[in-house]
Amino acid sequence: MRTFIQEIADTIRQQHTDWDNLTVIFPNRRASLYFKKALAENLDTPRWSPAIVSIEEFIGSFSDLKEADKLSLVVALYRVFKRVTHSEENLDHFYFWGEMLLRDFDELDKYLVPAAGLFKDLSNQKELDQYFDYLTEEQKEFLIAFWQTIDFSSSASKQKFLELWQSLYPVYIAFREHLMEEKIAYSGMIHRHVAENIDKLMPAGKKTASSMKYIFAGFNALTAAEEKIMTWFVEHHHASIVWDEDAFYVNEPHREAGTFFRQYRKHSVLGRTFNPEPSVYLGQDKKITILGVPQKAGQPKLLAQQLEATVRALAASGADERTVIVLPDENMLLPVLYALPPALQSINVTMGFPLVSTPFYSLIDFLFDLHQHVRKGEFYYRHVLALLNHPYLKARVGEDAAQWRTFIQKNNQVHISPDFFEKKHDLLETIFQLVPSESFLSYLIHVVEQLATDSSAGGLMEKEFAFHFHRILARVQELTASEPMELRMQQRMFRQIVRAEKVPFTGEPLKGLQIMGVLETRNLDFDHVIVLSLNEGLWPAAPRQGSYIPHNIRKAYQLPTSEHQDAMYAYLFYRLLQRAEKIDLYYNTEPDVLGTGEMSRYLYQLIYETHWPYERKILYNPVQVHEANPITIDKKTDVLEKLERYFGKALTPSTLNTYLECRLKFYFKHLLEIREPDEVEEEADARIFGNIFHKVMELFYQDVKPPAGAWTVNEAHFEKVGTKLDRLIELAFRDHFHLPDTKKFEYDGRQLVVKEMVKKFALKVLSHDKANAPFTIELLESRNFITPIQVTQREQQLTIILGGLIDRVDRKENTVRIVDYKTGKDENKFEDIASLFKRDLKRNKAAFQAMLYAWVYAQRNSGELNRIKIQPGLINRKEIFKDDFEYGLYLGKHRLDDVTALLPEFEQHLHTLLHELFNPTQPFDQTEDLKVCAYCDYREICAR
Incomplete structure (x- = not known):
């Protein structure tokens, strides 16, 4: 079966001879690369390729604004927010809310929402009548319903909410003005700028050139800005739009996958670009297998077994790139890679992997903890042991790391001096050094560089991780030059940034078994489709959280809602199946502790609604309850x-x-x-209390032992007993924690409680002895x-x-x-x-x-x-x-x-x-x- 990309390539070869003046626009770059390969097929002579761009590149080409990275945008927003609201909030606290506010601004612009209207005070019906007389009755009902559901606990909290809401529009305006001055922008700002000014921004030569042709291919859920831009090109340049749709979901109003196509078919301009009837792919002969596997860990193992039989045949036929493994759960990437059969010669990964799931993240977070808990020039044992047990250190230091862990535990070393690691290993000397807080980020960058350039460093994946963390730490370091932060604030900022970042794996997509995320599958077709983790909350993804704009207001202003997201993910699912011949759908049969994460609704639809033939298999291990047999050990030799x-x-x-x-x-x-x-014993448990008390009593009577003769104890030996006990208790603590005499000792927390308990008990015992x-x-x-x-x-x-x-x-x-x-x-x-x-x-x-x-x-x-x-x-x-x-x-x-x-x-x-x-x-x-x-x-x- 011809793929969607191949169909477009065939159309261009047949209907367009002037490729120099042709531009093909796809939703993403991945489809562009596949399209170039498809276009080159069956060519008799070499030809210049038409311009092939993503929609982001296409829209951005009409604006002189450059999209800035997220960190720069959040920092700029923070400074504007402080100036407008006179807030004294720290950057690390603002970062999370700043990200959320930036997302809202981005959506407002992409959907061309009148920001002034949305941000106005919606406190009561009277103000709605005054300020929103231009809204439809339906929009007013949504807004009124929203406001009546707000349950304010006090007038003060209501006033605070209103003040925050009222400040958002001034922040929005000031933020956009600041970015315009800097000639930078966020994506939505560029989209809005182009959509509202496309007639002015279109170069004069291209505007009048009738020979310029544009083809938009593979679009589904358009933003208002994209819709407006595409409409302009259809009207003024007779642009073509190639929709990838199927009658299965378009012709049935209750099927959410066709929501946007049904909407665009009614559009006064875009409706003319559709074929009279959608294509029919779904419902044709396909081999569908639904596989239920208990627990996430079982899916990669079963997948490896299933692939084992076909991997050699795929490689021999050169069709292994026609097989795709789709991972809705990004955390499944590494388990899948480790489980794949060794016979697979080439694998291509096209998806984002969360940086927070990498070993580098845990290592750097441990280093933050290590240095935040330095006490009197010494490291706290818990953080030292965590680092010595980290896979990166264990791989480079070797078995010695385990020996030093054992030494610390056996000798009850609660606080460890940096001297302990001198001349043990270069990496350990680098890590376990005292660093001034102002130089801490430079220290982290040096650790990352040393790990990445070490001769025993891992493969390309580990170097890729190192590169991204090096870049993030360098940016945070630049930021601290203008926004000074304590170490704890730096750690919170680091966590906030990393948790929102992914490693964008991009390999050679035209070769080998394909591993992709859900969004990366757009416009692409495969003969054999394998989807893992097909559970609710993963595909479809859980409703997006984090917005200043409540659901009802979003709906009133036609911003994306959970229904919008569900329709988009439903389309991606069914579109992936359209041209596939063999489909394996895995899901986890074990819901989580809250009962969520059940089988995806798409699987229920396949089973109960589509009437397509399928085979369903459940992997299980028979539960065999064995009675615990008595254990008896005979006294053999x-x-x-x-x-x-x-x-x-x-x-x-x-x-x-x-x-x-x-x-x-x-x-x-x-x-x-x-x-x-x-284990290192630091808390005041009963055993430590007993050990220290015994040692104190031993030291007390050792002190009164004569050099020779009978060891007689008399009343005179009990004079100033309280002062003696203070000294002896300290000696007992030193002995228990293996502290040298040269090191000053101070009681911490529960140790002080233990000291007083030991002293009270010892005084009572010595009173009876006296x-x-x-x-x-x-x-x-x-x-x-x-x-x-x-x-x-x-x-x-x-x-x-x-x-x-x-x-x-x-x-x-x-x-x-x-x-x-x-x-x-x-x-x-x-x-x-x-x-x-x-x-x-x-x-x-x-x-x-x-x-x-x-x-x-x-x-x-x-x-x-x-x-x-x-x-x-x-x-x-x-x-x-x-x-x-x-x-x-x-x-x-x-x-x-x-x-x-x-x-x-x-x-x-x-x-x-x-x-x-x-x-x-x-x-x-x-x-x-x-x-x-x-x-x-x-x-x-x-x-x-």
Whole structure:
């Protein structure tokens, strides 16, 4: 089937001999390139091509105004807005509203709206009668309906709205005057200027030359300015208009795709340019397949499978350029490119890709965050880790980046000095340097240049990204010379600009598989059409948001509305299908969380309205609900070998507590050593509070340790205890965050809260210790508080080590206290010895640990047992602030002064537990108490 472009080329070859005086105007440049190729086909001799231009180029050729870039226009509008309204708003705050206002001005001009009338005060019916007597009754009804729907919360807000509205027309006039002086303009301003003055602007030679011929091809939704200009050329130069329409949607009034053609057919001038009857393409034999795929990620994968079978045949026939993949969702471009079969030799991308979706955007945004949160010449760890994990840095720095991330996390480095990155890598030295705010944009530009010119830089796509960001940053830098901005304002400005920018990929469209956006398909035809993401909100696109002009006023003044947009997108859809032979339409079967994004209305129309034959396929994975089977790890040789580590390494109370909670958890945590990744700890969570408190108590008693002799603590050691604690708490913080002594330390936010909590708790503990003085410290934060014990395995006697880190052991007269600090909600009561070994959540783990340490002490000092009392206990935050607090464990309601008599029973239960642990026939299995699983780190593995 001949394409629309080929049909035009055939007509010109047959009906026009004087190509030198012929101009062909298309809606965009893309169609022009295809047209040149089609025109060259079947020529016997070389010929000069007619002038082939886009409508923007054509209209712009009649005006001496030059279209400026958007940033320049928004900045100019900002300055005019400030001058007219006397506003003090910052540029970064104005930018979003400035873009919206610029769009409104552009539309007003393209649709030749009388701006003075539209911007007048529409506050009530009386003013409508006074100012809008020239409007039709229908227009008045729209305006009145709009004003009655405004719900002002107060007269002040109404007045503010009116003042803003009233200022827009003066801003519009002043802005246009400013641009005229500068000989620059926005697109709509040029269109209006030409449309209203075409008779004067048309060069005299061309105006009178009867030999000049014009052909407008492939237009659909015309602006009022385009309509007026095209009408003038039809009337004065007998211009031709080639409409690309189909009877399917033109002859049926309810089909929105034909809205504009039905309108133009009634036009007094343009109506003469139409053929009596529209062409008939839709409804002819086409192979239509509708494919439903769950989730966006599945569509590129299925597309790749579908193309795999045909790619070689396409390449062999040289017809691969006759296949197009249309992406209504621009974010699907990279997933599609990565998924395409490697056998595809050439691919041409013709669409815009959002700059905000590129890695360069996230990198530059991270750099803004990094330098905004510099504190006392050091970088905040979160931003450092984010940069070290960025794909651009990982690709260039290599595995070292992961090692430095691990170092920062393990050593709890909350703030990192730039010195840390010296001589590590050139790129890191460039990025992690302190930069004055006035030089920050130069620094960003240098980083982009270094990334783009690096020998390990990516391909052309990455260089294209770099070019666009280099240009944007350079423009923002120029802007800050006249509009000084803080770093945060620069970042907001950067974000505002980038979010509205796209990378305009333009390759060689006459070769290879075509990948296009929706608008890029205008006037082009393909044998095989593939459309992805055919869902509501993508195609048709969601209604445009962001305008000062409400819907009803837009309708009253015949500005584009959502209905206009729907008609345009409907036409683009059906026009794309007109001459296609094979059509594959993909959609996402999974709507989003709000229930939107369902199958596009166009697919519903194909299925229920057109009566065209089609095949529908839904890709799905059968849902198979598998019951979570119990996990059991038998103690085979490799598992028993892992257990042997406790022949030399201490089996601690916390490890045994884990085993009592769940045997499988013990296996995962202590034998397989599956751990959660290290994270930098900066917040005041319970664990940090406990660590710092323990360190403070250790430092306090280390300070009073004599060089030799008994480590006796007396009342004199508790003098000026508050001052001592301030110093010791700072030392504990330095130790926790690995800060050198040379670095000044100041408490931040929650750290200050932790400091006060630690000090309050420590004062209370030391107050009780003072009341107990004098006493002698035997052990303090001892990591070697262990004892051997014999267990039986396979009828062999094996020696394992039990014990761990003891907070404090002190002695007063004949009583030995085993002190365990607890900063959580641990209790000091237990029912009996057997309850400490039960596998349920009621078991007192803290009391189990205290009793185990008491047993270890008894084993280490068995010769003294008949002369001393052993008193384990918890100094816990929950109890110590009570007036009746007494140190020690409670058996039921009875406080234990000496647990020596309970130790034989404890040892018996302990032997039973250890025998089970090392018994080869007892597997590591899951707990039966599912409440234990609620906060387990391994619950996802167990699927419980």
